[in-house]
Amino acid sequence: MRRLILFAFLLSCAGLARADYLNELQSAARSAGVAGQREWLDLGHWRPNALLPGYTSLADAHGFFLAPGGKTDPQAELDATLAAFFGPGEETPTWQHPQCRFIARYQWLKERLAFDPARLPEKHCARFEAWYAAIDPRQVTLIFPAAYLNNPSSSFGHTLLRVDNTQQSEATRLYSYAINFAAETDETNGVVFAAKGLFGGYPGLFSITPYYEKVKEYNDLENRDIWEYELAFTPAETRRLLEHAWELGQVNFDYYFLSENCSYQLVALMDVARPGRHLADRFPGWAIPSDTVRATLEEEGLLRRAHFRPSNATLIRHRVAGLTPPLARLARELAADPEGEPRTRTLALAPDQATAVAELAYDYLQYRRVDEDLPRDYVAPRALALLRLRSTLPAADAPVTPPAPAVRPDQGHGTARVALGAGARDGEGFTELRVRPAYHDLIDPQAGYAPGAQINFFDLAGRWYPDEDDFELRWFRFVDIVSLSPRDDFFQPLSWRITAAFENRAVAGDEVVFTVNGGAGGTWEWRPNVYGFAMLEADVLADDSLAKGYSFAAGPLLGVYANVGEDLNLLAGARARRYTELWTNETEVFAQAGFTLADHMALRLELSATHLEHTNLLDGSLSLHWYF
Amino acid sequence: MKKIAFSALALALSSGTAFAQQNNVGCGLGSMVFDGQSGIAPQVLAATTNGTSGNQTFGITSGTLGCTQDGTVSSTVKLSMFTGSNMDKLAADMSKGQGEALETLADLMGVESADKAAFFAATHDNFDKVFTSSNVTAEEVIANLNKVLAADAELSRYAA
Numbered sequence: 001m002r003r004l005i006l007f008a009f010l011l012s013c014a015g016l017a018r019a020d021y022l023n024e025l026q027s028a029a030r031s032a033g034v035a036g037q038r039e040w041l042d043l044g045h046w047r048p049n050a051l052l053p054g055y056t057s058l059a060d061a062h063g064f065f066l067a068p069g070g071k072t073d074p075q076a077e078l079d080a081t082l083a084a085f086f087g088p089g090e091e092t093p094t095w096q097h098p099q100c101r102f103i104a105r106y107q108w109l110k111e112r113l114a115f116d117p118a119r120l121p122e123k124h125c126a127r128f129e130a131w132y133a134a135i136d137p138r139q140v141t142l143i144f145p146a147a148y149l150n151n152p153s154s155s156f157g158h159t160l161l162r163v164d165n166t167q168q169s170e171a172t173r174l175y176s177y178a179i180n181f182a183a184e185t186d187e188t189n190g191v192v193f194a195a196k197g198l199f200g201g202y203p204g205l206f207s208i209t210p211y212y213e214k215v216k217e218y219n220d221l222e223n224r225d226i227w228e229y230e231l232a233f234t235p236a237e238t239r240r241l242l243e244h245a246w247e248l249g250q251v252n253f254d255y256y257f258l259s260e261n262c263s264y265q266l267v268a269l270m271d272v273a274r275p276g277r278h279l280a281d282r283f284p285g286w287a288i289p290s291d292t293v294r295a296t297l298e299e300e301g302l303l304r305r306a307h308f309r310p311s312n313a314t315l316i317r318h319r320v321a322g323l324t325p326p327l328a329r330l331a332r333e334l335a336a337d338p339e340g341e342p343r344t345r346t347l348a349l350a351p352d353q354a355t356a357v358a359e360l361a362y363d364y365l366q367y368r369r370v371d372e373d374l375p376r377d378y379v380a381p382r383a384l385a386l387l388r389l390r391s392t393l394p395a396a397d398a399p400v401t402p403p404a405p406a407v408r409p410d411q412g413h414g415t416a417r418v419a420l421g422a423g424a425r426d427g428e429g430f431t432e433l434r435v436r437p438a439y440h441d442l443i444d445p446q447a448g449y450a451p452g453a454q455i456n457f458f459d460l461a462g463r464w465y466p467d468e469d470d471f472e473l474r475w476f477r478f479v480d481i482v483s484l485s486p487r488d489d490f491f492q493p494l495s496w497r498i499t500a501a502f503e504n505r506a507v508a509g510d511e512v513v514f515t516v517n518g519g520a521g522g523t524w525e526w527r528p529n530v531y532g533f534a535m536l537e538a539d540v541l542a543d544d545s546l547a548k549g550y551s552f553a554a555g556p557l558l559g560v561y562a563n564v565g566e567d568l569n570l571l572a573g574a575r576a577r578r579y580t581e582l583w584t585n586e587t588e589v590f591a592q593a594g595f596t597l598a599d600h601m602a603l604r605l606e607l608s609a610t611h612l613e614h615t616n617l618l619d620g621s622l623s624l625h626w627y628f
Numbered sequence: 629m630k631k632i633a634f635s636a637l638a639l640a641l642s643s644g645t646a647f648a649q650q651n652n653v654g655c656g657l658g659s660m661v662f663d664g665q666s667g668i669a670p671q672v673l674a675a676t677t678n679g680t681s682g683n684q685t686f687g688i689t690s691g692t693l694g695c696t697q698d699g700t701v702s703s704t705v706k707l708s709m710f711t712g713s714n715m716d717k718l719a720a721d722m723s724k725g726q727g728e729a730l731e732t733l734a735d736l737m738g739v740e741s742a743d744k745a746a747f748f749a750a751t752h753d754n755f756d757k758v759f760t761s762s763n764v765t766a767e768e769v770i771a772n773l774n775k776v777l778a779a780d781a782e783l784s785r786y787a788a
Binding site: 093127130131134135167168169171172173174175177207208209210212213216220249359362363366380381383384387388390391395396398399 | 702709752
């Protein structure tokens, strides 16, 4: 009995001691203002509220917060977290102790408040340690898949992280893990997907995948080149990044395409790894992946090395460029018929030429398999025959490597643009102001961007006519996309454009109308970087000033587009439109030239002549564009 | 009017999988595998419904049963999973006797740097014996490669 009393006494003493130490830590944290510290706020993804005082976390899973009101109360969450660290229990395969579940919080608070391990015993986190050992991190690499062929909106891109392990060489980066933040959905309807995604309709989740799966997805299936930026995080920062990724692995964030997207979350994750950068603060409204890459790499010394991983389509282009046209044609024929007569002709070539033809044929067959969705029955026997043929030729000395573009995407111009200009319309002088939050048009400095791909969002232009004391909206284009993808014997993409805008139109008597218009056709590369294109366009206009309140229009567009050297871009063309409800035709010729003056500045000359019924309307302007 | 504008915007955005990536393959079936709650059933489901070899010309792999609870690949299946998931690239690399996928395979098989050239040459010279048909599976490729290595005096110690 006495022994029992003594035991109970000791137990309660231990309990009291624990409570004492918890109180001690909680008040130490309070007096040091830990809950308001940036590192703590970043760990819980709390952001200051826009209007009211206080904070709200971007994390949406209740399991991420230990305090009932943790999502909006960093202090309560800190108290609850400290209390949970004292909790009983050992890890099981299905349950983690809070010290392990929230290992980044634990490690940070342990250091910040100098935990006494005698009074707050440290738990062993077997699951985390096994996971960490499997990833075996040496360095973190920021991965940026560039635009798809013929898909300008993908130039907004995606970013993910790769964790390179200690056992790897540069030749074996395929075998590392990728940390990816993505919307979780089975939605296959692109419009529903986009619409819901804009408003946070899907949960966003972190996941981990072998990197080779991502390479397959981007390089091979989507034909996107990949840029790999090896970052110089210290070992401690890398460990913190993974500890925090571990915490986030089970947490929902609402996924917003424009703001709280993959790139934003990766920036927030890197902010936890290297406190004090606060990069996420720079993307309060929207986070364009290439902008987040640019911002990440701004810090002196953070970029260890950049590496270009070409897509299959880029590799094919490079191979074709190295062959004479008859040999390139032979490669196409061989891809379709690798055991027939093209094989005989290939084997008659010198070994290095035969090798080049056979390798191109295989890559092209794989390209066609994906692009044309060819059945396996067609592809597999041909693929095997091509590789057997290749294996009978001498082994390769060195890989065929397309050169990396001279300018990386992160070195291109900033995606926001402001322009100031002056000009004359129909003899009337004006000054002009334009504002475009994102992203790139054909006349903008080309370096670092996909050629022939334009995507503008919310492009606004207004003019001031001092003689008439008149301010006029020229256009407000919500979206304005152009894709000029050259066709050749290997690739036959469709070129297209689409615009949705409020726009000042001559046909409406220089009134602003709402319009959705687009076109489709083909582009051909006449000489390197000189394109000719032809499209059929269709147009819908709506405004009360039109006779019926609306009109349709259709007609052809012909043009040339050229990148001359590094600094000059030219676009010129002619279009005709027949307006169905207005019983009138309109023809227009236009020429635009953009000249890069400095890294973030360009000069632009625009001329157009519109012929409508019996009048000619001349419009010309010169403007200076700043990118940031 | 506003509606039209928004659907145009939505259309523009949806023409790329801009930002969002819907599919996860390999070990990570998104969060499910990463998430401690998942257990084995969703992983089996992942292996059957979202297998890694659907997008390839060659071979069907045994699936992703080697995933750990937290999304990494357990060491026993590293080699077979990599092979299964990279059959097209491995086939192309072996036919040339070099390449990134082949380098990685050599590492996973524990081939030392001094022996890599011989290993690459062996895959090139014996391509027919490794990729025996267009229906060859990852398991068969590994078994065939082991036979080739076993028959090679220099490389026999790497045969499993």
